[in-house]
Amino acid sequence: MKLELKKYVLELKHTFTISRESHDTQDTLITCLSIDGHTGYGESTSNPYYKITFESMEKEIEAIREEIENxxxxxPEGFHDFLVSKGLSNFSICALDLAAHDLYGKLQAKPLYxxxxxxxxxxxxxxxxxxxxSIGKMVEKMxxxxxxxxKIKLGTDNDLEIVKELRKHTDAKFRVDANCAWEASQAIQYCRELKELGVEFIEQPLHAEDWEGMKKLQKEAVLPLIADESCIVEExxxxxxxxxxxxxxxxxxxxxxxxxxxxxKKAKELGLKVMVGCMTESTVGISAIAQLLPQLDYVDMDGALLLKNDIAEGVEIRENGTVIFPEENGSGVKLLK
Structure with a gap:
């Protein structure tokens, strides 16, 4: 199996800001795994919150290059077990696991779904x-x-004002994501008004480790609550x-x-709704997410739509949200450059 690593700097259409950071570009690692003329592609973006850089991923993958290629x-499951045993970061494992799944589907001549x-x-x-x-810029983006x-990113001193103003300009469904920025009492108050403003659910309202706050909020919230930073790994x-x-x-x-x-599978057994979200990824990562669509209640796979220029072909998302699945097998990915 041949391994190739590629670095891309993805340029965004607009500065992307959440409650804890802003950026205009996004470094991303593309992994390529090839067997018998078939190549699978995977992706992981850098992430300052989790102290992940392109260089850190490249270093740990290169350290086991020979073992990967042999x-x-x-x-994919056996390959994933091997990667875990090598102690790689989850981001590096993801890039290789996505490539392995894409490769497997291409070898089997079937899409992953x-x-x-x-x-x-x-x-x-x-x-x-x-x-x-600014509210004006957010309206312009809509x-x-x-x-x-x-999905509206919040975490300011005027969150309700933002949602009220945006609601004046569209009848679209809203979801809000506070990215850990609120306190429990604040979130309880916001829930009531946000529901009246046509918000479907709230994503990660409190700090990831504020379980006591979440217990209080869960009892009084009038909107569904979706975990993000509180749900990282299987456990x-x-x-x-x-x-x-x-x-x-x-x-x-x-x-x-x-x-x-x-x-x-586990979430459904527990009666939890399931969403899969993206980072600011290219169509490589988004096409992998799209293979999971039939199993999901909600999805946030707009990463490639936020880019000035994409680096790959694969799943295509039309303006009404319709997904056009590629003719390629696996995740359906082809690199453009």
Missing amino acids: FDFKE EIWGTSNDQYPITNFTIGLD EEQPWPIY DVDKCAGYFDGINIKLTKCAGLTPALRMI
Whole structure:
């Protein structure tokens, strides 16, 4: 098996701001795994919150390059177990696991959703994310990208004012993501008004470790609560039951499609709604997420829509949210450059 690593700096259409950071570009690692003329592609972005850089991922993957290239690849799960045994970060494992799944599907001549026994006849529509900005700029972003569902990033001193103003300009469904910025009492108060403003659910309202606050909030919240920073890896799914109504799985954080499939199964057993979210990824990462669509209640896979220029072909998302699945097998990815 041949391994190739590529670095790209993805340029965003607009400065992307959440409660704890802003950026205009996004470093991303693309992994390429090849066997018998077939190549699978995976992706993981850098992330300052988790202290992940392109260089840190490259260093730990290069350290086991020979073992990866000599690995007797049969299916992605065994390869994932091997990567975990090597102590790589979840972000590095994700990039390799996504490539392994894409490669496996191409070798089997089937898209991944079909290999997993699901149909793409029905699927949830992705939201389009409106990052924090001046209210005027946030309105401009909505007008530039008309969409049926918006996820609005919050975490300011005037969060309700933002949502009230945005509501004047669209009848679209709203979701809000506080990225850990609120306190429990504040969130309880916000819930009531946000529901009146047509908000569907609130994502990660409190700090990831504020379980006492979440217990209080869960009892009084009039909107569903979705865990993000509180649900990173498989072990967190059980913990979130009783505190949240659903979980948002990020492939980079949990270490790829292999654990994500298990997290989806476990969440459904616990009666939790399931969402898969993205980072600011190219179509490489987004196409992997799209293979999970038939299994999801909600999805946030707008990362490539936020870019000035994409680096790959694969899943295509139309302006009404319709997903066009590629003819390629696996995740359906082809690099453009």
